[in-house]
Amino acid sequence: MHIAIAGNIGSGKTTLTKMLAHRYGWTPRFEPVDNNPYLEDFYADMKRWSFNLQIYFLNKRFKEVVEIANSKETIIQDRTIFEDACIFAPNLHGQGMMSDRDFQNYKDLFDLMMSLVKLPELMIYIRSSIPTLVAQIQKRGREYEQTMRLDYLEGLSRRYEEWIADYKGPLIVVDGDHCKFGDNPEDFKQVTDMIDAKLFGLFPME
Ligand SMILES: Nc1ncnc2c1ncn2[C@@H]1O[C@H](COP(=O)(O)OP(=O)(O)OP(=O)(O)O)[C@@H](O)[C@H]1O
Known part of the structure; x- marks a missing residue:
């Protein structure tokens, strides 16, 4: 089974992935940040490095999708291929940081990959406000993220909302502004109650 956690930069996906993996005994797959060869350069000059970074992520994420499809374990994934292709890449293109031909080239590759990708059994979207x-x-x-422009984050946020409004698979939305699952066990229980209800058809118990 494939469970996915989606959400904007800094929404707490990694924390929630770890907590849910621990709680349910699922196998976590984290977004590899430390040995990403493009991320720092990308934040310093998005226009120059956007295409390189998007291809890097697409490759990594597609590998994970294939691995998840072939695995008998339940895997919980910290960020999905859909966010790269439906949110980050179009946002860079829309904000003039990826050229038309690079975006088209990227999109053709993604569309081809999509013919082999299934939606996860459950998508958990963490919705958080910009502040x-x-x-x-x-x-x-993280030093390289501190130069991030507000309009970059806002553009991503808008695209997240458009994408999720149109999302067709099983979905849970976590209110990241109020549900402090990392700090408060009661809040974490709200999340697991929603998951139990969705995956196992159980009603949340008081
Ligand atoms: N397709 C992408 N295009 C551009 N940047 C990306 C893409 N995917 C991930 N990133 C960037 O890579 C870094 C990943 O860091 P990390 O895994 O901590 O994710 P995060 O979105 O900040 O997660 P969290 O919700 O856990 O805080 C972030 O700076 C994120 O913006």
């Missing part, structure tokens, strides 16, 4: 995201990005203090 919450900014606070969390500042708090974790």
